[in-house]
Amino acid sequence: MQRTPYRRPGPGTRPFSHRLAQESGLASIKDVAQRAGVSTTTVSRVLTTPGAVRAPLRERVEQAIADLGYRPNLAARRLRQRRASIVGLIVSDIRSPFFTDVGRAVEDVAYRNGLRLILCNSDENPAKEQSYLELMADEQASGVILSPTMEGLRRLRPGDWPFPLVLVDRALESSRVDRVVLDNHAAARRATEHLLQSGYRRIALLAGIHSTTGQQRHAGYADALAAHGLAPRPLWLDPTRDAGQRATAQCLAAPPAERPDALLATNGLLLLGALQAVQAAGLRTPQDIGIAGFDNNDWTALPALDVTTIAQPTYDIGRTAAELLLQRMQDPARPARRVVLEGELVARGSSARS
Amino acid sequence: MQRTPYRRPGPGTRPFSHRLAQESGLASIKDVAQRAGVSTTTVSRVLTTPGAVRAPLRERVEQAIADLGYRPNLAARRLRQRRASIVGLIVSDIRSPFFTDVGRAVEDVAYRNGLRLILCNSDENPAKEQSYLELMADEQASGVILSPTMEGLRRLRPGDWPFPLVLVDRALESSRVDRVVLDNHAAARRATEHLLQSGYRRIALLAGIHSTTGQQRHAGYADALAAHGLAPRPLWLDPTRDAGQRATAQCLAAPPAERPDALLATNGLLLLGALQAVQAAGLRTPQDIGIAGFDNNDWTALPALDVTTIAQPTYDIGRTAAELLLQRMQDPARPARRVVLEGELVARGSSARS
DNA sequence: GTGAAAGCGCTAACAC
DNA sequence: GTGTTAGCGCTTTCAC
Numbered sequence: 001m002q003r004t005p006y007r008r009p010g011p012g013t014r015p016f017s018h019r020l021a022q023e024s025g026l027a028s029i030k031d032v033a034q035r036a037g038v039s040t041t042t043v044s045r046v047l048t049t050p051g052a053v054r055a056p057l058r059e060r061v062e063q064a065i066a067d068l069g070y071r072p073n074l075a076a077r078r079l080r081q082r083r084a085s086i087v088g089l090i091v092s093d094i095r096s097p098f099f100t101d102v103g104r105a106v107e108d109v110a111y112r113n114g115l116r117l118i119l120c121n122s123d124e125n126p127a128k129e130q131s132y133l134e135l136m137a138d139e140q141a142s143g144v145i146l147s148p149t150m151e152g153l154r155r156l157r158p159g160d161w162p163f164p165l166v167l168v169d170r171a172l173e174s175s176r177v178d179r180v181v182l183d184n185h186a187a188a189r190r191a192t193e194h195l196l197q198s199g200y201r202r203i204a205l206l207a208g209i210h211s212t213t214g215q216q217r218h219a220g221y222a223d224a225l226a227a228h229g230l231a232p233r234p235l236w237l238d239p240t241r242d243a244g245q246r247a248t249a250q251c252l253a254a255p256p257a258e259r260p261d262a263l264l265a266t267n268g269l270l271l272l273g274a275l276q277a278v279q280a281a282g283l284r285t286p287q288d289i290g291i292a293g294f295d296n297n298d299w300t301a302l303p304a305l306d307v308t309t310i311a312q313p314t315y316d317i318g319r320t321a322a323e324l325l326l327q328r329m330q331d332p333a334r335p336a337r338r339v340v341l342e343g344e345l346v347a348r349g350s351s352a353r354s
Numbered sequence: 355m356q357r358t359p360y361r362r363p364g365p366g367t368r369p370f371s372h373r374l375a376q377e378s379g380l381a382s383i384k385d386v387a388q389r390a391g392v393s394t395t396t397v398s399r400v401l402t403t404p405g406a407v408r409a410p411l412r413e414r415v416e417q418a419i420a421d422l423g424y425r426p427n428l429a430a431r432r433l434r435q436r437r438a439s440i441v442g443l444i445v446s447d448i449r450s451p452f453f454t455d456v457g458r459a460v461e462d463v464a465y466r467n468g469l470r471l472i473l474c475n476s477d478e479n480p481a482k483e484q485s486y487l488e489l490m491a492d493e494q495a496s497g498v499i500l501s502p503t504m505e506g507l508r509r510l511r512p513g514d515w516p517f518p519l520v521l522v523d524r525a526l527e528s529s530r531v532d533r534v535v536l537d538n539h540a541a542a543r544r545a546t547e548h549l550l551q552s553g554y555r556r557i558a559l560l561a562g563i564h565s566t567t568g569q570q571r572h573a574g575y576a577d578a579l580a581a582h583g584l585a586p587r588p589l590w591l592d593p594t595r596d597a598g599q600r601a602t603a604q605c606l607a608a609p610p611a612e613r614p615d616a617l618l619a620t621n622g623l624l625l626l627g628a629l630q631a632v633q634a635a636g637l638r639t640p641q642d643i644g645i646a647g648f649d650n651n652d653w654t655a656l657p658a659l660d661v662t663t664i665a666q667p668t669y670d671i672g673r674t675a676a677e678l679l680l681q682r683m684q685d686p687a688r689p690a691r692r693v694v695l696e697g698e699l700v701a702r703g704s705s706a707r708s
Numbered sequence: 709g710t711g712a713a714a715g716c717g718c719t720a721a722c723a724c
Numbered sequence: 725g726t727g728t729t730a731g732c733g734c735t736t737t738c739a740c
Contacts, residue, residue: 076733078429279657430717
């Protein structure tokens, strides 16, 4: 592929290249060395090892770098160092607001630390997830942040991959890997108790079927109900709006005495679907039916909806995961950490019957 | 940094490495060549040039590759080829649903074509945008998809960068660069005409101040009003929910005869803010005030909101941008293309007064 | 503290 | 069609 000759962009943003090396049009470390009258070793040291080169020489090198508009070739550096300053983020779908926030946080931390973020969507497909992990190995990534599929999680062994791995959102209790997760059990229990306090008794759960979080949230929900001698009514669903809507509509079609008097959705999409069905059925919250759900998405606060939610510290989750990764990169030997963050119940009108 | 020895993950997913090369623990092309009894050139050809090596030899090489679990070193390949299979996506903030969708589409296309997606958030900061573009140059990216800041757009010249560039969402009429944009003028005009048809006359516009899209949408809105002899009432705002909410609340505080009878928001966040303020003021749509806005976010369809929107083909925009980039990579000489996609008016209850 | 020299893993001329 | 050889740009021993 043909390449236009490289020019520092923008007028005066940075010094122009006065001289160009080789056919590539780019100055190399050799050109810098030559211009500064030193060896390439010295240039390299100025670039990578602070304090290794004495001031007068260092300044000459820095001048040459500036004059030539030199920029190090990352491919060469990586080939030599056998490691790329790249972080992979593998999630099921970046369009999920939860992962969007996480991704943004990870990118912020990565950028501040001179790392690039490669984004990967696994679509809950273990094969695609595997393929992306292999890609990251090929890239010699410095680390990967992964929200694993159920199968991927089951299959995962420490040492499988040549890079440190941090799990987000989904993990097994037992796994000996760095990870940052929500206290799903407590959050779901808290939300369920809140609905119980509001006087609801026939509380149905819309739970995502593909993730450990769905299971853990189900457990918290079931425990809260059990403490009141009530039976759980879980609906295991694809975590999509449509699935939530269809399941809810079906629920609501039951005779009034049997149908649930409240709904708890384990993620934002299911919550949206549930609301859609409830409103389409002409039911009002909180009188006719109570509603609460995970993910405090911005629209839930609209007065016309006023939906009770569990707010997840999404940005914090991503930031913490990235920080764990950085720490692990610095100290590969340290014991695995499990960071558990708390969800916050945001009680709003949709569950305020009492 | 210490590295655990590389092992193909998962039992039986792919053949294990039987032999390990050098200290790195990874088989190199040399090991493959040796095992197959050929030169490294032949191995390289098997890897990169289909049909260049005859069947018997090729099969021997492929067997050796499988036996050793060989994977090519991308850094070495890039160093040699002076080009990385990397695509950069630079947007203001991936958390904006518009860019989330675009990003997802770009990643899909990239993955199918063996390209990695590096994600960058510029935060509307021209310096950060510039820094990311330089990063992409350092990465020897194959191409970049950019939603530029206003200043970045003004500064941009063809040939500035050593990679093909495709603009999304924001571009100047004149710029001679591949780009895919919405017909903002037509979309805003259409939405405004729709509000006029519903009988609204004092239509205020909440317009994002940082982007060309805001300006173009303002022009479409103003033209529609002018055709009816009406004066535009633009509010130029930071494109955030809070700004939209504050500005709307202030608007609504005016005496009834002066305050707008309809609001048009030029993006999803401003629309959300406007709704928040309208509902908080106890006003009903469409009776007390009409509402319409850009970005057909999923929550806008909820019966309790039922907001009229302009749906942007967000995924298509991203997909098209990625495809333009691929085509440009194959043919650097071809003339720049400008793809204009149409928004679709989704008329709902919030504007149905007539 | 600085330089000379080797080599990371791969591909692309160029020979045969 | 296949092999030999050089070298991409950088870092890292190892001398001095």
